[in-house]
Amino acid sequence: MAFSERISRLKSSLIREILAAAQRPEVMSFAGGLPAEPMLPKVEWSAMPTSVGQYGMSEGEPALREAIAAEAKALGVPCDASQVLIVSGSQQTLDLAAKLFIDPGTEVLLEAPTYLAALQAFQLFGANCIAVPQEADGPEIAALRQRLEQHKPAFAYFIPTFQNPSAVRYSEAKRDAVAALLDEFGVTLIEDEPYRELVFDAGSATPIVTRLKKASWIYTGTVSKTLLPGLRVGYLIASPDLFPYLLRLKQSADLHTNRIGQWQALQWLGSERYRSHLAELRDFYRQRRDAMQAALQEHFADLATWEVPQGGLFFWLTLKRPLDTRTLLAPALEQNVAFMPGEPFFIDPDLNPGHLRLNFSHVAPERLSEGLSRLASVVRVALAAQAA
Amino acid sequence: MAFSERISRLKSSLIREILAAAQRPEVMSFAGGLPAEPMLPKVEWSAMPTSVGQYGMSEGEPALREAIAAEAKALGVPCDASQVLIVSGSQQTLDLAAKLFIDPGTEVLLEAPTYLAALQAFQLFGANCIAVPQEADGPEIAALRQRLEQHKPAFAYFIPTFQNPSAVRYSEAKRDAVAALLDEFGVTLIEDEPYRELVFDAGSATPIVTRLKKASWIYTGTVSKTLLPGLRVGYLIASPDLFPYLLRLKQSADLHTNRIGQWQALQWLGSERYRSHLAELRDFYRQRRDAMQAALQEHFADLATWEVPQGGLFFWLTLKRPLDTRTLLAPALEQNVAFMPGEPFFIDPDLNPGHLRLNFSHVAPERLSEGLSRLASVVRVALAAQAA
Structure with missing residues (x-):
């Protein structure tokens, strides 16, 4: 075979x-x-219209895209609903990003340690993975600069808020420093934030994508950790230069995300409940x-x-x-x-x-x-x- | 960029x-x-257990895999539930198959005409697509033999039952001839059957995979044309040599198919309703x-x-x-x-x-x-x- x-x-x-x-x-x-x-949470389905069973848009449900853009804007992410793509769980963002950027030998920059399933998805497409050591408050900045001087990564994949596996949350200073370096070297950022809402102290920090001035970016999240993973509803928000390609790759991967899960997610996002x-x-x-x-x-x-x-x-x-x-x-x-x-x-x-x-x-x-x-x-x- | x-x-x-x-x-x-x-159809959700919201198995829900295997066996497909992978709509089967088989330049064999979105998915991965002309009762068998003699396709992708776009249904004779040729040349068959149940006359013909003796195969279907496309629930059944790879590719693509849609599909499959x-x-x-x-x-x-x-x-x-x-x-x-x-x-x-x-x-x-x-x-x- x-x-x-x-x-x-x-x-x-x-x-x-x-x-x-x-x-x-x-x-x-x-x-x-x-x-x-x-x-x-116990979820209700009785109000869902039958028409949700029909084929939907590849981009996702318009109202859900609006709700996600509103939440992201409240965090400072410079976006509107046209930049939101609903995906079948945020794992799919990794698959789409790998397809967009990675040929055999393409360099990509990752934290050490990093999310296992991201590493596997990128390596499947042949990525040459470059590691930046992680400290208690985020990546070693000197090492990051050195990697960027010596390599030409297609993107940097970072999980700045309660990283899986290390639980590290980047400090404000390191978020700023990472953004400045990616701008300086013109390297796309993929910022993965499944755990942002699962926070136990008063601390918070805006996403790194809100601090970028020039570099392209993909910001990705999910309702799997806060609502129901079985829905398989995640999202990505991308800078306008990347969005059209990610949309077409989504069409080729599975046409669109299931609409029943999208409908349920919409019943929750932004609500008092x-x-x-x-x-x-x-x-x-x-x-x-x-x-x-x-x-x-x-x-x-x-x-x-x-x-x-x-x-x-x-x-x-x-x-x-x-x-x-x-x-x-x-x-x-x-x-x-x-x-x-x-x-x-x-x-x-x-x-x-x-x-x-x-x-x-x-x-x-x-x-x-x-x-x-x-x-x-x-x-x-x-x-x-x-x-x- | x-x-x-x-x-x-x-x-x-x-x-x-x-x-x-x-x-x-x-x-x-x-x-x-x-x-x-x-x-x-009007669907009911009130009986769905909350636990369906949890992460599920990459293979799909065990009961749904059993139900699909039972229907396939009734058609003569030699399989059991361990060969069934639930996918996020049958478009995803094309993406997984492309990942499994296609490098830039890999030859694949398609009907002319063929399903547009399959062509695009295979070409995205760099397939060199070889065409077999379609007649009213299926592919030209002499042309198929000639293509198999002159090329080394990684697989043949055929839609034998009410093909999209041509509506052609292969005759019994052509199904047998196709199976014999694929066996003779050892070429994997991907048989795509979204329309099998939408039949308007008394005619029927068992899938080509039921007629294979040696060649590997993937048989794929969906509930999108008969139940609700918005569920994004499809399936593939694969010969045991291919299944483990397709499962890992599914994990890398989106972990697993949404469980709420799988639960709903299970309420219907095999029922009198x-x-x-x-x-x-x-x-x-x-x-x-x-x-x-x-x-x-x-x-x-x-x-x-x-x-x-x-x-x-x-x-x-x-x-x-x-x-x-x-x-x-x-x-x-x-x-x-x-x-x-x-x-x-x-x-x-x-x-x-x-x-x-x-x-x-x-x-x-x-x-x-x-x-x-x-x-x-x-x-x-x-x-x-x-x-x-």
Whole structure:
């Protein structure tokens, strides 16, 4: 069978495989990024018109595009509804961007670590991925400048607000510095913000795209983390020079996004009900974050270091004595505990051992201590074996 | 701005542009392939569990995969549910297949004419498209053998049942001959069947994939033509050697298909209610087909020839004196009539002038005569100008 050349770079989705393994009810899963089941809102469908079942526009539902543009403008994003494309979940933005920009060998700039599924989508199309190291307040600016001087990336893909996996939120200063550098070198920014609304403190920072003066940009978000992931409704907003191409690529990919999910999303966006749902969600996740922090201090204080995340869905642990955390997966699953190894979030996994991504939204607080105790034991056994 | 090389081959979707132009209510549109609004079934949502809003499996909902496999098995397709992948409309099958097989220059085999959006999806990835001429009962078999002897196509993409645009239904003999040739040359078949259920006579023929003995295959269908296109729920069934790659490509494209649409589709598939809805749909479209045939005989008998379609949504007219029908589009829209020019359905549009694709499901019968009269006038004016 002769497949395309890109299939040699097609990886299985480790996240999806771990999620599948973690589906047994006895497994405590810290692996996924799933919203907590009790916080899925009850949604009503009875008012949806039958005409929503007809074919729709590739751009998306006009009223939904207006609502998303209004929210983005309130954040300072310079856009109107004509720049909004509704997509089948924000993963699709990555696929469309890859098609728009990437030939085999095309350089793209990513954080280290970065979102695993973005890395896979870009590598599938043959991207030559260049890494910028991540610090607690965003990328190393000197390293970013050096990468931009030495390379010609087609775009920079950054997740500045509660990054998956590291939970880093860029500081104001780093947001400004990143924008200035991308303007200086004329590099397109893809800014991915699924977690902006899942914030636990009073902090906030406007998107980097609002700080650009010249560079082209794609800003992408989703209702998956705040409403219902099963709707598969996300969006991108693009600078006008990019939008027409992304629209045509969307047409070629799947004609248009499902209209029933778009209709439901529109019932929520901008409403008082949505604001109050988001407030409840933040309270709920803040409590889960706090419970996780307490349980981690109990079981992992001697094994790892971490920052307390101010938003998003994840803790990012760094083992004090690094080992390849992929080797922990099988023994952890034997103990009915699932987690995400950190290595696949790096362009060069083998050079970056010793991180674990732990989701705090899914496991009920009363089971946390037991789950993390088992996981810590797995780490201790591996460390002992390594030392022996 | 440096885009990928494939963007040089990215075409706008002519169908989508004509549909947009045809959205003014005064326009009578023979252009699209839209189901008739009065035949969109009323659907119920109140029984849908909240958990359907959670992330789902990339493969699709297990019960829906079972239902689709059961229907396919009843047609003779040798499969089980593990070979079914739920996709975001059957357009997505084309995108996934293009990713799986096509590098720049990869040969693929298509009917002439073929489905425009498939041609565009394959060409976007750089396919070198090879045409097999279509006759009233399917492809010219001698030409097919010759193409297979002279080329090494990665796959053959065929629409054997009420093809879009030509409405051709392959005969039993041609289905057997196509299967035998693909087996002989070891060429993968992609069989696209959106219109199988929209049949107006007693005829039927099992899919070509049921007749293959060795070749790999992808069989694809959708609920868009029989239930609701706005759900964006389609499916593919693949031979086991292809399925794992298509699944990973689906994960990379959009993680999974929206679950609310999958849930709704499952409420219908295989049910008595669905069977009776399909029977009503066939009656309704048969009457519209008959009304269109009468109106065409009134206005186009001297201008064009055509076969009466036994299924699907389209008449395919061949002008007796060929001209480039793309030049008719602007004057037709000035007369508030929209149609699809035939040229873009061919690999080499300029060598294939003189066809029109006319949809018969959308325009109400009482407006048909007026609409086709206006369209015939546009043709007459163009022919007169050509002769002058």
